[in-house]
Amino acid sequence: MSDCLFCRIVAGEVPATVVHETPTTLAFRDIGPQAPTHVLVIPREHHDDVGALSDADPGLLASVMSAAVAVARQEQLSGGYRLLANTGDDAGQTVHHAHVHVMGGHRLAGLG
Numbered sequence: 001m002s003d004c005l006f007c008r009i010v011a012g013e014v015p016a017t018v019v020h021e022t023p024t025t026l027a028f029r030d031i032g033p034q035a036p037t038h039v040l041v042i043p044r045e046h047h048d049d050v051g052a053l054s055d056a057d058p059g060l061l062a063s064v065m066s067a068a069v070a071v072a073r074q075e076q077l078s079g080g081y082r083l084l085a086n087t088g089d090d091a092g093q094t095v096h097h098a099h100v101h102v103m104g105g106h107r108l109a110g111l112g
């Protein structure tokens with residue numbers, strides 16, 4: 001059994017509310033939503049973060065980003081949305097399996 005939480009979600013060992021799937025990606029609702037819509041999009045394959053994913057398989061990173069856009073459209077975030085990938089300790093990445101946050105549904109605070 002993997003000790004990676006998101007690999008365990010991919011394997012069906014940890015429950016998640018899945019909202020979008022492709023052969024190479026999975027999207028599910030964040031357990032601690034920071035916006036009315038807050039979904040995480042991940043590659044099914046384990047990569048530690050988007051930097052490692054970009055190095056190993058840039059096409060898969062593109063698939064993750066396209067899936068994130070598909071989620072935003074499916075969730076009808078017509079007013080706009082934010083795609084965010086925390087990468088490494090300075091960004092506060094807590095789950096070390098590459099993921100993109102899709103957030104929207106209200107006016108989001110600026111980033112600084």
Ligand code: AMP
Pocket residue numbers: 005014016028029030031032033040085086092093094095096
């Ligand atoms: P990050 O801080 O960018 O690494 O984001 C990790 C995200 O995973 C956080 O927003 C958490 O709320 C979310 N999260 C942690 N555990 C789960 C889970 N079991 N199901 C869904 N989302 C989770």
Ligand code: ZN
Pocket residue numbers: 004005006007008045046047096097
């Ligand atoms: Zn993993």
